[in-house]
Amino acid sequence: METKAIAFNTGFALIEGNHFEEIMWQTESLSPLDVLVEVHAISVNPVDTKLRQSASTDQWRVLGFDAVGEIIECGSDVSDFSIGDMIMYSGTEKRAGSYAEHQVVDSRIVANIPKNISIEEAAALPLTSITAYEVLFEKLGLIPEENGNLDENILIVNGAGGVGSIAIQLAKWAGLNVLATASRPETSQWIKQMGADISLDHRKDLVEQMRELNLTEMKRILLLHSTDYYFESMAHFLAPFGHLASIVATTEPVNLSILKNKSASFDWEFMFAKTNYDYQIDSQGEILKIIAQLIDDKKIVSTHTTTLEGLSSQTIFEAHRLLETNRTLGKIVIRVK
């Protein structure tokens, strides 16, 4: 069907002005496992701003990797969902995103929204929750059960960002002692609010701050900010047989041998890899189902803080602008319907 979408066709910096445009866009035809969604709210993520700057194409590109919407049509093989279901999803890099009034999405990567939160709160969840869940429970070897990892600890570098805010909550739910870093009084307070047991300042020497707490090593360290900058010090601080994980690409080669005599591992987490490579795709729907249950059970909360009204090139531009200030706390949601 034809739908309104916000798109761009040449990568641009915000300083060049607003090159997002409102276009009429043809949604894809439904494959057997797809659903067609009327989008009610979307959220923006740092990956959106990166792609907006780098994507260079002759075709319109519709970004957006978080949405809540109502199913208005189901593919022939969809059995888990029905027309009228209000669902949430992050989507994939391979298809048109959620900056649109209607979107086609694979039903294996969606879940019904939690019962007792707002549409905006639900729209803030998918990308950050899937990423945080995957890295904690599929990469770092933690057990995805309430208090399933007592006596374990984790250091989350940049705990106040989107992924960090959910990762802190999931790690606390799973029973870990959580150290997280921030760099300003507001973000430090925020990570405490998310449940961090200890707040450190990642603009200062982290190793020194941990030594003051009598910590000489950590078995699990999650880098959510500049792997280039933190790799070496955190690799030295990692415990033997530990896991150092990151979601932020390196731009320079790293000294991997630091980890060698500790028989340690380095793990990348990239949530779009599953849909990009057709690898256990339905696990992302399962993860969102678990997240919805954890919200229903009040074990974790949405990190939504900011709402912009209406899908337009102006609200999308404003959302990108806010993200790029690096001063926002919590997730920015755009109410579409």
Next chain:
Amino acid sequence: METKAIAFNTGFALIEGNHFEEIMWQTESLSPLDVLVEVHAISVNPVDTKLRQSASTDQWRVLGFDAVGEIIECGSDVSDFSIGDMIMYSGTEKRAGSYAEHQVVDSRIVANIPKNISIEEAAALPLTSITAYEVLFEKLGLIPEENGNLDENILIVNGAGGVGSIAIQLAKWAGLNVLATASRPETSQWIKQMGADISLDHRKDLVEQMRELNLTEMKRILLLHSTDYYFESMAHFLAPFGHLASIVATTEPVNLSILKNKSASFDWEFMFAKTNYDYQIDSQGEILKIIAQLIDDKKIVSTHTTTLEGLSSQTIFEAHRLLETNRTLGKIVIRVK
């Protein structure tokens, strides 16, 4: 007690002549979990030659990380072993090695030798078996059961070395399809004999050879030779969510970001890390017990090929010389008693 040992006190290259010396050496006093062993046979490993070159000390250093011997005294808390037991072990970097007629070893890292093989064959097993077992089943996520990993495959770069020869056999036992590399007709034949399904030539382009086999990626790749040289091409060849593991330290920084969009992992395996850092030490005794059982059940074979007679500075020097030719096949054992 006082015992004969072969030692050196300044790191040396073989070209400088034989600086191993026969000395009388005081074994350590037994801690509660230790046993005192009369050494019957030892084996040499590449790590020995590295330490001989680099170790610089004013004290005598006794190397040796593989032995079979008879227990002649037990520490007060040893309950799993008795005087007269013939055991095998690799030992640890932290204590005197097996180039000696008597040695003290922690009973948690030893096992009774297999029933139906020679002392020499048993002495060839510990270090390579523990390393191969740990990397396959503790790092690469394989299931340590016979045929427990059907439909899985692995590429072992440098399959003809000590660790590779056991890793091929353990991977075959565990049900994997095994691709291994060698560089000469003899080593290529050897890895087939160890059970490799496919033999590749690691002096030629590995990716091209795998493409000819219609393989475009591998989920598990084990580097047992020059991580510096193979990291980049193998990182590119690794499948999404794959694991690239290595036992060979890098000397240069590596481009870790190649693995990022595949959400993949890099794992170091270093067998001395457990005893160096007091981490699950008894797992190494357990591994050797499993290895002995697999030998008894004829599921795997010892890789022993060469025996030198008698513990002397000459036999130790000759063993190091043979290792450094890089032309030996199978393990070199020195019969001590």
